[in-house]
Amino acid sequence: MTNTQRYRALFRQALLIRLVEEKIMELYPFDKIQSPVHLSIGQEAVAVGVCESLYREDLVFITYRGHAFYIAKGGDLRLMMAELFGRANGVSKGKAGSMHLAAPQVGVMGASAVVASTISLAVGAALANRLQKKSGLSVVCFGDGATEQGTYHESLNFAALYSLPVLFLCENNGLAVHATLAERQTYSIHKHAQGYGIESVRVEEGWDFQKIGDVTADITAAMRKDGRPRLIEVITCRYKEHVGPGEDYDAGYRSRTDIEAWMARDPLCQDIALAAELRPELDAEIAAAVAFAESGPLPGPADLLTDIV
Ligand SMILES: Cc1ncc(C[n+]2csc(CCOP(=O)(O)OP(=O)(O)O)c2C)c(N)n1
Ligand SMILES: [Mg+2]
Numbered sequence: 327m328t329n330t331q332r333y334r335a336l337f338r339q340a341l342l343i344r345l346v347e348e349k350i351m352e353l354y355p356f357d358k359i360q361s362p363v364h365l366s367i368g369q370e371a372v373a374v375g376v377c378e379s380l381y382r383e384d385l386v387f388i389t390y391r392g393h394a395f396y397i398a399k400g401g402d403l404r405l406m407m408a409e410l411f412g413r414a415n416g417v418s419k420g421k422a423g424s425m426h427l428a429a430p431q432v433g434v435m436g437a438s439a440v441v442a443s444t445i446s447l448a449v450g451a452a453l454a455n456r457l458q459k460k461s462g463l464s465v466v467c468f469g470d471g472a473t474e475q476g477t478y479h480e481s482l483n484f485a486a487l488y489s490l491p492v493l494f495l496c497e498n499n500g501l502a503v504h505a506t507l508a509e510r511q512t513y514s515i516h517k518h519a520q521g522y523g524i525e526s527v528r529v530e531e532g533w534d535f536q537k538i539g540d541v542t543a544d545i546t547a548a549m550r551k552d553g554r555p556r557l558i559e560v561i562t563c564r565y566k567e568h569v570g571p572g573e574d575y576d577a578g579y580r581s582r583t584d585i586e587a588w589m590a591r592d593p594l595c596q597d598i599a600l601a602a603e604l605r606p607e608l609d610a611e612i613a614a615a616v617a618f619a620e621s622g623p624l625p626g627p628a629d630l631l632t633d634i635v
Contacts, residue, residue, distance in 0.1 A: 375538025
């Protein structure tokens with residue numbers, strides 16, 4: 327694949343994610359979407375860059391802000407949209423919604439609304455893989471806020487101690503709801519991991535899916551050889567409010583100028599010509615997903631107690 331082909335393929339995927347979430351913003355006021363939505367608009371390049379190096383059998387554990395990873399890892403868009411609509415034809419039969427997306431058939435092992443709770447699951451999955459002599463990486467995506475939870479530290483220590491192939495991926499958007507990093511943390515996330523003996527790297531250019539892809543390619547290749555954990559911290563920017571389809575410039579913790587500076591480097595905002603070229607086919611794909619969701623039945627009372635472990 328040439329550089330241009332690669333750029334187009336990654337751009338296309340990132341644009342698909344953005345347009346899907348813009349469609350969610352458009353639909354949300356009509357109350358068809360049956361769960362809260364945490365949009366990843368502004369952060370798409372992380373999922374797209376990282377998933378470029380992952381195989382289907384690699385396991386990905388995500389968060390409530392998980393639409394981008396679900397799509398980038400190969401999750402079916404129609405099934406995701408139906409899931410958001412709470413329909414029985416959704417990927418989890420309408421019972422999971424946006425915050426608990428899962429598609430184990432493509433290695434999306436699940437999301438959770440409980441901050442940091444999937445980190446230890448990724449470590450456990452890596453241990454299970456090792457005991458069952460299965461190959462493949464365990465990747466866990468989490469926010470900067472999640473690194474303040476005890477389970478994060480236990481998970482890093484355990485993965486390092488048992489030399490497990492877990493890729494810890496921190497999407498550092500500098501915010502936990504409305505609290506900035508400076509108000510919450512004394513440590514540098516990537517340097518702190520080195521204290522556990524975990525090699526780590528920080529990518530400042532969270533808008534650059536190629537750079538994130540290059541870094542992840544090197545790191546995952548090394549992990550597939552030595553089976554050891556690694557951590558990647560990507561500095562990124564959430565454009566929308568913490569939860570919901572709106573903006574939050576009036577909440578007083580950041581300004582429109584901060585976000586505009588990020589947008590000025592974001593290829594999805596800047597490469598208008600490529601976006602215009604790709605948009606018709608992506609819009610058609612999204613419209614088909616919405617139609618699929620709208621055609622699905624709502625689960626009935628008989629479904630209430632099924633699929634419960
Ligand atoms: C254990 C737990 N504590 C608090 C919350 C409330 N909460 C939801 S999201 C969030 C912020 C998390 O920030 P971060 O991990 O940086 O992720 P981001 O939302 O920025 O993607 C908090 C505190 C929660 N859901 N779970
Ligand atoms: Mg955050």
